[in-house]
Amino acid sequence: MHKNRTISSVVLLILVLALGSSVVAASTLTIMQSESPRAMDPSNQSATYTGSVLSHMYDTLLTVNSDGNVVPSLATDYTYSPDGLEWTFKLRQGVTFHDGTPLNADAVKYSFERILNPDNGLTAFGRFNPVIKRVDTVDDLTVKFTLHSPYPAFALLLTINQAAITPPSAADIVSRHPVGTGPFKFVEYVSGERVVMERFDNFWGEAPRVDRLVWRWSPEESVMIMALQAGEVDVVVPLPASHVGALEMSPGVEVHEKAGSAVFWLALNTTAEPLNDVRVRQALNYATDRQGLVDAILWGRATVAHSPLAPQYFGYDPTVQGYSFDPEKARELLAEAGYPNGFTMSITVQESESQYAEVLQGNWRDVGVNVIVDQLENALWSAKVFSPLEENETMSSFASWSSILDADLMLTPLFATRSFPPASANLGFFSNARLDEILAQAVNEVNPNVREELYFEAQRIINDEAAHVTLYYANTIFGVRDNVEGVWSQPSGQINVRGASFK
Amino acid sequence: MGRYIARKLAVLPLIIVAVSILIFVVIRFIPGDPARLMAGMDATAEGVEVLRRKLGLDQNIIVQYWRFFLGALQGDLGTSINSGYTVVQEIATRIPYTLQLTIAAFAIAIMIGVPSGIIAAVYANSWIDQLVMVFAIIGASTPSFWIALMGMSLFSVKLRWLPLFGAGTWSHLILPSVALAMGPLALVARMSRSSMLEVMKEDYVRTARAKGLTKFRVYTKHALKNALVPVITVVGLQFGGLLAGAVATETVFSWPGIGRLLIDSVRYRDYPVIQGTVLFTVSAVVIVNSLTDIVLAMVNPRMRFD
Numbered sequence: 175m176h177k178n179r180t181i182s183s184v185v186l187l188i189l190v191l192a193l194g195s196s197v198v199a200a201s202t203l204t205i206m207q208s209e210s211p212r213a214m215d216p217s218n219q220s221a222t223y224t225g226s227v228l229s230h231m232y233d234t235l236l237t238v239n240s241d242g243n244v245v246p247s248l249a250t251d252y253t254y255s256p257d258g259l260e261w262t263f264k265l266r267q268g269v270t271f272h273d274g275t276p277l278n279a280d281a282v283k284y285s286f287e288r289i290l291n292p293d294n295g296l297t298a299f300g301r302f303n304p305v306i307k308r309v310d311t312v313d314d315l316t317v318k319f320t321l322h323s324p325y326p327a328f329a330l331l332l333t334i335n336q337a338a339i340t341p342p343s344a345a346d347i348v349s350r351h352p353v354g355t356g357p358f359k360f361v362e363y364v365s366g367e368r369v370v371m372e373r374f375d376n377f378w379g380e381a382p383r384v385d386r387l388v389w390r391w392s393p394e395e396s397v398m399i400m401a402l403q404a405g406e407v408d409v410v411v412p413l414p415a416s417h418v419g420a421l422e423m424s425p426g427v428e429v430h431e432k433a434g435s436a437v438f439w440l441a442l443n444t445t446a447e448p449l450n451d452v453r454v455r456q457a458l459n460y461a462t463d464r465q466g467l468v469d470a471i472l473w474g475r476a477t478v479a480h481s482p483l484a485p486q487y488f489g490y491d492p493t494v495q496g497y498s499f500d501p502e503k504a505r506e507l508l509a510e511a512g513y514p515n516g517f518t519m520s521i522t523v524q525e526s527e528s529q530y531a532e533v534l535q536g537n538w539r540d541v542g543v544n545v546i547v548d549q550l551e552n553a554l555w556s557a558k559v560f561s562p563l564e565e566n567e568t569m570s571s572f573a574s575w576s577s578i579l580d581a582d583l584m585l586t587p588l589f590a591t592r593s594f595p596p597a598s599a600n601l602g603f604f605s606n607a608r609l610d611e612i613l614a615q616a617v618n619e620v621n622p623n624v625r626e627e628l629y630f631e632a633q634r635i636i637n638d639e640a641a642h643v644t645l646y647y648a649n650t651i652f653g654v655r656d657n658v659e660g661v662w663s664q665p666s667g668q669i670n671v672r673g674a675s676f677k
Numbered sequence: 678m679g680r681y682i683a684r685k686l687a688v689l690p691l692i693i694v695a696v697s698i699l700i701f702v703v704i705r706f707i708p709g710d711p712a713r714l715m716a717g718m719d720a721t722a723e724g725v726e727v728l729r730r731k732l733g734l735d736q737n738i739i740v741q742y743w744r745f746f747l748g749a750l751q752g753d754l755g756t757s758i759n760s761g762y763t764v765v766q767e768i769a770t771r772i773p774y775t776l777q778l779t780i781a782a783f784a785i786a787i788m789i790g791v792p793s794g795i796i797a798a799v800y801a802n803s804w805i806d807q808l809v810m811v812f813a814i815i816g817a818s819t820p821s822f823w824i825a826l827m828g829m830s831l832f833s834v835k836l837r838w839l840p841l842f843g844a845g846t847w848s849h850l851i852l853p854s855v856a857l858a859m860g861p862l863a864l865v866a867r868m869s870r871s872s873m874l875e876v877m878k879e880d881y882v883r884t885a886r887a888k889g890l891t892k893f894r895v896y897t898k899h900a901l902k903n904a905l906v907p908v909i910t911v912v913g914l915q916f917g918g919l920l921a922g923a924v925a926t927e928t929v930f931s932w933p934g935i936g937r938l939l940i941d942s943v944r945y946r947d948y949p950v951i952q953g954t955v956l957f958t959v960s961a962v963v964i965v966n967s968l969t970d971i972v973l974a975m976v977n978p979r980m981r982f983d
Contacts, residue, residue: 300724
């Protein structure tokens with residue numbers, strides 16, 4: 175008995191070793207984020223962490239790689255007409271969706287027409303409808319987009335999660351059961367618990383090196399940290415800056431950090447007295463110790479911002495002059511504007527952000543400005559700061575923005591006159607005729623050098639007019655177990671584990 | 678009797694409908710637009726409008742309610758704005774988990790609380806009594822989420838004995854149910870103790886002792902039954918509270934129960950889920966209350982409350 179068992183174990187062991195690396199135990203990579211996915215339909219959500227989950231099951235025509243460059247994905251090549259109105263894409267051959275149907279021009283056309291149809295009520299409608307006029311198939315593997323007006327950022331626009339290609343065969347189930355062309359296919363979404371996906375064997379690109387991905391989430395920072403330390407999850411994103419120090423000292427864990435593209439600032443209501451006086455706004459900018467704020471609240475893990483654009487954006491001007499920390503100058507400007515003894519104002523913040531307001535409260539007290547912190551639940555904050563001009567009672571609000579890396583998608587929604595809430599997010603009701611002119615011209619400008627010059631001027635205007643108080647660009651930080659490699663993050667915080675594997 | 682029962686049952690649907698109208702109206706008056714929250718801060722007004730129309734939120738409130746009402750009659754409570762699952766599916770998936778957690782916490786509270794209280798009563802004013810009561814106070818005053826986090830840190834991270842979060846196996850249930858049980862356990866212990874003390878002073882207890890029965894026999898066979906009556910009442914009331922109070926524990930442990938569903942749906946203003954969950958919970962409480970009243974009335978006609 176005993177001898178038989180020993181012999182058969184030895185034989186088994188030899189067999190296993192003989193089969194070598196092709197016999198691998200099913201490997202599962204577990205990723206934990208801070209919130210649950212908000213939808214299963216890629217064109218019906220815009221949250222970063224939802225995008226992280228869905229982007230492993232779907233592909234877009236073009237994508238942004240870890241170096242920040244736009245590279246082919248489902249489309250291998252594209253051209254655009256000299257007037258910038260027609261963009262033609264050649265599709266990759268031999269790609270199939272998870273349900274076996276082929277990727278072809280009809281599928282791409284269907285995918286975008288689904289978004290452009292207002293009756294479908296998808297959130298991506300608002301993003302693509304102003305840009306795309308129609309989509310046509312030229313042949314089985316060629317698609318042509320006709321735009322309303324020249325839009326040089328179109329290539330970038332096609333890389334966003336909402337531009338994922340969905341197949342016509344999945345029309346009825348796409349809101350609950352993702353069917354895409356990505357390296358992983360959907361297994362289940364257990365509401366409140368996890369999303370599970372497994373390797374798709376017919377994936378067109380580099381095969382994933384893990385068999386399954388399990389996505390989990392927890393709103394509690396301490397739980398996320400403990401889960402990583404205990405090894406119950408392999409990747410944690412986002413990692414709060416306050417815990418990085420502790421984690422760096424934990425065994426078995428690695429922290430990855432890089433400069434992010436999310437911009438944080440304080441919007442100033444430029445129609446509310448005394449913020450309607452540019453000198454007062456400039457004074458507030460001089461009175462702010464940005465580095466101090468970054469050090470105090472973010473443990474130094476962010477970069478001070480002097481421009482409304484983050485450095486990764488097309489159109490960012492590296493020579494732009496911001497406001498130094500100069501309380502003396504601030505007091506001078508305030509006196510000049512008629513407020514030698516300062517004044518009182520409020521800062522409206524969401525639940526978790528009151529510390530930022532408190533730091534500013536401390537800074538500005540030195541120049542005589544008395545701050546009241548107006549802290550609101552998230553949805554209430556949203557309702558208050560987005561209310562229209564006549565009803566808007568916000569004096570200033572702490573806000574952040576992250577979009578695809580083109581200046582138009584950052585500056586127009588935040589500083590154009592037509593972007594006053596509730597139309598878009600110009601929370602400060604900033605209105606400058608020359609800026610509106612520049613933005614309208616630049617969005618359609620096909621020559622990239624001219625375009626860049628225009629955006630440089632736009633940044634100067636926004637800074638000179640002190641439309642807001644620039645604060646910082648947050649770093650994207652995530653944690654991994656040290657036996658995992660191949661994980662990287664977009665500057666927006668969206669994690670990519672397509673190439674992840676266990677060492 | 679029959680008329681009493683019929684009256685009780687006839688009122689139920691009216692109560693449920695009234696609650697549904699109340700909830701429907703109240704959440705729509707709270708500021709916060711689900712369409713904008715879903716579309717994201719970077720959505721255009723046009724994009725938000727299109728979404729609002731799809732969700733039916735642009736209709737006037739009576740039309741919205743009517744559609745909800747008709748759907749509810751057919752068992753369709755709407756579809757979650759965020760997950761795409763039907764509300765019924767969401768609730769059905771989560772309810773078993775909340776029940777599991779609540780019942781486990783309950784079992785712990787009773788199995789440890791009752792004996793502790795009884796023992797404390799039997800040895801009243803001794804060091805045993807003091808010890809039990811001190812633990813009871815600590816349990817009652819410590820916030821359950823702190824106990825949860827401390828438990829996780831010790832048992833999951835340092836000792837690696839128990840899983841940190843989620844649900845699925847017995848070991849997943851241990852930490853959350855213990856954390857949730859602390860408060861009720863303390864209350865049950867105190868109630869058992871004071872109730873037992875009361876009963877121990879009764880004449881029939883002294884009679885039994887005088888007859889020569891051992892202390893143990895007297896206390897367990899005769900006194901205990903009567904001592905437990907008020908404890909059962911309190912425990913019953915606690916149960917409803919536990920269902921709601923489980924929210925903090927569910928959040929810390931990522932326990933996929935109904936409390937978390939409600940919190941998340943309120944944060945994102947997921948109207949159908951909020952309506953469905955509140956309606957379901959209220960209906961459950963109302964039905965259980967009515968049934969309790971009926972049972973009580975059947976057992977003791979003097980207790981008819983009407």
